[in-house]
Amino acid sequence: MSLLSAPSSTTAGSEPTGSGPTGSGPTGSGPAAPGAAPSAEQALRPHAEDSFADELVALAAADDRTRPARWKLSPWAVATYLLGGTLPDGTVITPKYVGPRRIVEVAVTTLATDRALLLLGVPGTAKTWLSEHLAAAISGDSTLLVQGTAGTPEEAIRYGWNYAQLLTHGPSTDALVHSPVMRAMAEGRIARVEELTRIPADVQDTLITILSEKTLPIPELGSETQAVRGFNLIATANDRDRGVNELSSALRRRFNTVVLPLPATAEEEVDIVSRRVDQLGRGLDLPVAPRGAEEIRRVVTVFRELRAGVTEDGRTKVKSPSGTLSTAEAISVVTGGLALAAHFGDGVLRAGDTAAGILGAVVRDPAADRLVWQEYLETVVRQRDGWKDFYRACREVSA
Numbered sequence: 001m002s003l004l005s006a007p008s009s010t011t012a013g014s015e016p017t018g019s020g021p022t023g024s025g026p027t028g029s030g031p032a033a034p035g036a037a038p039s040a041e042q043a044l045r046p047h048a049e050d051s052f053a054d055e056l057v058a059l060a061a062a063d064d065r066t067r068p069a070r071w072k073l074s075p076w077a078v079a080t081y082l083l084g085g086t087l088p089d090g091t092v093i094t095p096k097y098v099g100p101r102r103i104v105e106v107a108v109t110t111l112a113t114d115r116a117l118l119l120l121g122v123p124g125t126a127k128t129w130l131s132e133h134l135a136a137a138i139s140g141d142s143t144l145l146v147q148g149t150a151g152t153p154e155e156a157i158r159y160g161w162n163y164a165q166l167l168t169h170g171p172s173t174d175a176l177v178h179s180p181v182m183r184a185m186a187e188g189r190i191a192r193v194e195e196l197t198r199i200p201a202d203v204q205d206t207l208i209t210i211l212s213e214k215t216l217p218i219p220e221l222g223s224e225t226q227a228v229r230g231f232n233l234i235a236t237a238n239d240r241d242r243g244v245n246e247l248s249s250a251l252r253r254r255f256n257t258v259v260l261p262l263p264a265t266a267e268e269e270v271d272i273v274s275r276r277v278d279q280l281g282r283g284l285d286l287p288v289a290p291r292g293a294e295e296i297r298r299v300v301t302v303f304r305e306l307r308a309g310v311t312e313d314g315r316t317k318v319k320s321p322s323g324t325l326s327t328a329e330a331i332s333v334v335t336g337g338l339a340l341a342a343h344f345g346d347g348v349l350r351a352g353d354t355a356a357g358i359l360g361a362v363v364r365d366p367a368a369d370r371l372v373w374q375e376y377l378e379t380v381v382r383q384r385d386g387w388k389d390f391y392r393a394c395r396e397v398s399a
């Protein structure tokens, strides 16, 4: 038993409504006190259910299909929330996940069955992103989250004890510190476990009883927490961690595995990057950069070619670097470039703003990757029509 001193619950409803604490900024909307939830506008990264609250309300109003117990929306409406669409009243639902419709449909329906959902894929294929949005749309709460690491203890999945209470009153319901999974069971919501395969195997196996018996025994109190209908669990696991802590076959059987693919086409990837960069840029108060689309296409092309080991036209083979060059990294490179252009340039996103970011993403191993990059620059980038500025910018930062 390890010591957990405070429950990890996030208290809803305590957000500041404009009048900040004494001595706050002139606008009067000071920062939230530590521990209190900031408003959706103040939060650096609002939860999905807050960012897209309007869409979720509109979907719930338009949704006349059957909803599984305690689901905020029907499976059809959840899929529409994820894939985007237009409602009969004209409300536009923005796509959150760009990819095969079937994948989303299978993921959503799995959560309405008694099997849990395992999202598997290479880094940056939106496993975490999809899991957050699924939980937000189904339960209206994406915060019941356990982050898997090599040091994740059993208490993070089951429950812990508030030692002050335990010492004064002995084991009691009040001394119990509920894990996010336990809360999801009690409330009939979706729990999330990130990076399941990084968690030590014996701790992973704690999930077996929860997922097969749908109950969490509390031997110290002679009681149990039974899962309420609506409870289910989404786990994510990275392909690259395969073999680190392989799932036991007993646990694997409790999951329906959905493999998330890399974006099929360059257009799809450009679309994903543009949408996300736009959202992130607004969150960081970055101005919209003209000509951004062209640079985004260039970053995506470089990433895809190096990932695939061949140029887009299929004519030239190139070596792949050791990094993953995921869509998520492309998003970071472009957002970083936009910030450079906004703060130190004239606001127009240019090759010079993305070159350093690309170099950082490609050259992970200073020796081997640098050679791969130089070769790509000289054999592909240099020859390409309209890429002179990009070649020059890359040469400058590589020097």
Ligand SMILES: Nc1ncnc2c1ncn2[C@@H]1O[C@H](COP(=O)(O)OP(=O)(O)OP(=O)(O)O)[C@@H](O)[C@H]1O
Residues within 6 Å of the ligand: 096, 097, 098, 099, 121, 122, 123, 124, 125, 126, 127, 128, 129, 130, 236, 237, 238, 263, 272, 276, 327, 328, 331
């Ligand atoms: N197919 C996609 N549709 C929409 N967004 C995507 C897609 N692929 C990647 N993204 C974007 O990439 C970003 C990173 O995704 P996320 O962190 O969920 O990846 P991950 O699969 O969990 O990676 P890791 O294995 O490193 O944890 C998100 O901002 C998401 O918007």
Ligand SMILES: [Mg+2]
Residues within 6 Å of the ligand: 127, 128, 129, 236
């Ligand atoms: Mg992830």
